[in-house]
């Protein structure tokens with residue numbers, strides 16, 4: 001290994017959510033944190049060096065979104081997902097969740113219905129609710145630890161005010177990298193009912209098995225009827241830099257999003273974020289390959305510790321998030337939360353991800369193996 005994922009880098013007192021908000025979230029600092037989705041690994045040296053150079057220059061004036069940043073992203077998509085996009089399809093923005101909110105506001109009206117498929121990353125439905133739109137829940141169906149979309153239920157729920165579907169591709173928290181055939185079936189339904197698909201693909205590069213299918217690649221129609229959101233933040237552990245991209249090959253949609261962004265004057269990006277973005281997509285691949293190997297072994301460790309106990313883990317195809325089925329413990333959501341905190345580990349309660357999450361806990365395993373093992377020993381005690 002060229003890169004070091006084993007070193008434990010203290011993050012306490014750095015104003016990071018994961019460590020410095022433990023008291024707020026868990027009522028105590030005395031838990032090993034496995035909750036919010038960022039990693040406890042140092043960013044690749046190549047990226048750090050480019051950011052250091054930009055810092056050393058010493059001037060952080062207004063910066064436009066320069067061609068080489070676009071090109072870095074375009075080449076990455078071509079290389080990693082065989083997806084051809086052009087500069088005129090891409091808009092930079094300050095994060096995926098802010099983008100979801102812009103798109104909800106631009107493409108729907110208060111009272112319109114927007115579909116989500118829980119258990120799902122909670123800001124999806126929180127954004128719908130905070131914008132006074134109505135959430136349509138199409139709960140995923142679980143079968144032997146794997147989750148599937150329920151197309152029949154989806155069809156039965158669509159009405160005249162159903163305007164949009166927020167897709168999580170791959171899906172946080174259940175770790176599915178949706179197959180092309182599944183996406184095609186979903187597209188057929190959305191096309192028939194004129195439902196705009198917003199595909200959040202922020203986790204697409206943390207992939208362990210199968211392939212990532214960009215929604216826009218499944219067909220020309222799907223591409224025209226969608227907006228895709230991506231970012232280097234999960235892949236390269238630069239979430240705090242807050243830079244993401246909005247991609248659509250539909251020229252009319254592109255103009256509408258662009259006008260919205262112009263209107264709120266968020267057209268420029270953070271100088272250092274752009275440097276990190278370009279550097280990640282041009283120089284981060286070797287680090288990412290080693291990271292994936294390391295994470296894969298971490299996942300195997302979770303199985304080693306928990307197989308043959310009363311807590312059952314899935315094997316995510318994508319994301320560094322394990323989805324722990326705790327139903328055999330027969331505890332309420334509140335009791336489950338308390339049990340984990342009491343044991344000294346801070347996980348995300350499955351219930352925050354909506355329907356179907358009540359008996360689960362989400363474990364972020366993007367941390368040094370020693371930290372993970374310490375946590376797993378504690379979880380094992382609950383699980384026995």
Ligand SMILES: Cc1ncc(COP(=O)(O)O)c(C=O)c1O
Pocket residue numbers: 037094095096097098121168172200202203231233239242244
């Ligand atoms: C599916 C998904 N989308 C978006 C985000 C956050 O994106 P951003 O920080 O760019 O708003 C996360 C973070 O965990 C996520 O899991």
